[in-house]
Amino acid sequence: MIARISAVVGAFRPEEPELSASEIARRVGLPKASIARIVRDLADFDFLERTPGGYRVGIKCFELGQLAQKPKDLRRMALATMADLRQATGLTVQLGVLDGSDVVYIEILRGKHADLVIPSRVGGRVASYATAGGKALLAFSGDTVLERALAGGVRKIGPNTVATEDALRAELATVRDQGIAYEHEESSAGLACAASPLLRADSSPIAAISITAPVGTIDMRLVGPAVQAATLGLNRQLRASTFLGQL
Structure with a gap:
């Protein structure tokens, strides 16, 4: 029922x-x-x-x-940094959390590309393995979380959605090494993204911040470090706050 x-x-x-x-x-x-x-x-x-x-x-x-306090606290914590990131890059900035096999978006700040169509909305969800934010979260999650996210296998969502679980696992290993995840038309045609996770003191992920732009307008690997720098600053705030560190 x-x-x-x-x-x-x-x-x-x-x-x-x-x-x-x-x-x-x-x-x-x-x-x-x-x-x-x-x-x-x-x-x-x-x-x-x-x-x-x-x-x-x-x-x-x-x-x-209204009782779902965690998303509200995360949004409040991250909003100023997200606004700075949008100002610096001109791109759409998103804050997402992992829920089962999906990323759920709890804040989106639209960038300069007013006509950009993204498959997400505040409160909406997208398969985690097909998004930069989702891959940033999966890369720093434990095996149980990853297995749950892949329980239904991987299916093609966008033109370049990862084809196999083995390919995804290899990519997640790279994300763990670099601290940045990328997406090129994996969740939707015409979109490119970069993301980095917000991490607790034990390196487990709380959320991910991502930036999104139309394919061909910018090289995401040039602006990916800006996303990582933004999340590193927020990570320091998390670890300095007893309350926020418990999110």
């Missing part, structure tokens, strides 16, 4: 905040009768809200979201 509820709530998107029960059933892949019962119960407890056209996410989901 929890899986079904998660699927129902996950059917809503920022660009489609209102859905009919029939559309939810189609997206989730469950019988309409089952969806009708689930959305009715969720609406009764304010997790969904009834509308003339169907349903939308309810106030209870918003209230629970």
